[in-house]
Amino acid sequence: MRKLLLISTVVFTVLAILFSVLPMDTLAFLPIGIAIALSLTTLLKSDENQKKFPKILLIISVICSVFVLGKTLFIKDEVEVDQKFEQQKIETKQEAKKELEELENDLE
Template identity: 65%
Template sequence: MRKTLLILSFIFVVLSVIFSILPLDTLALLPIGIALVLIFLTFKKSDTNQRKLTKWLFAIAYICAIFVLGKTYLIKDEVEKDQQFEQQKIDTKQEAKKELEDLEKDLEGLE
C-alpha cells in the first residue's frame, strides 16, 4: 500500500511541476492538491526512517502551490496600447479616403 501511494504521489508531484510551469492558472492547483493528499497518506503509512522522500515531495508540492498562487494573484496581465499601430491605422484610413475621392473625381470627369 505504501509503495502504491508513493508512486502515485510521485506521479502527481511531477504533474504538479508541469502544470505549474504551463500557463494554466488555478487549474494547476488540482494536481497539487491531489499530490498533497497522497503525500500525506504516504507519510502516515511510512515508518519514521522511510519519511525522507515524502518530506521532499511535500516540499516540492508546496513550492509548486506557492508558485501557482503567486503567479495567479501577484502578476497582473496588462495590455498596452500600441500608439504606432493606431497612427498607421488612421493614416491608412485617410489615404483610402483620399484615393476614393480621386476615383470619384476621375469618374465624374469621364461622364
C-alpha cells in the first residue's frame, strides 16, 4: 500500500511542478492539493526510517503552492494596445475606400 501511495505522490508532485511552471493560474492547485494530501497520507503510513522521501515530496508540493499563489497574486496579465497595428488598420481602411471610390468613378 505504501509503494502505491508513494508512486501516486511522485506522479502528482511532478504534475504539480509542471502545472506551477505553466501559465495555468489557479488550475495548478488541483494537482498540488492532491500531491499534498497524498504526501501526508504516505508520511503517516511510513515507518520512522522511511519518512525522508515523503517529507521531501511534501516540501516540494508546498513550495509549488506558494509559487502559484505568489504568481497569481503578484503578476498581472495586461494587454497592451499596439499603436503601429492600429495605425496600419486605419491606413488600410482609407486605402480600401480610395480604391472603391476609384472603381465607382471608372464604372460611371
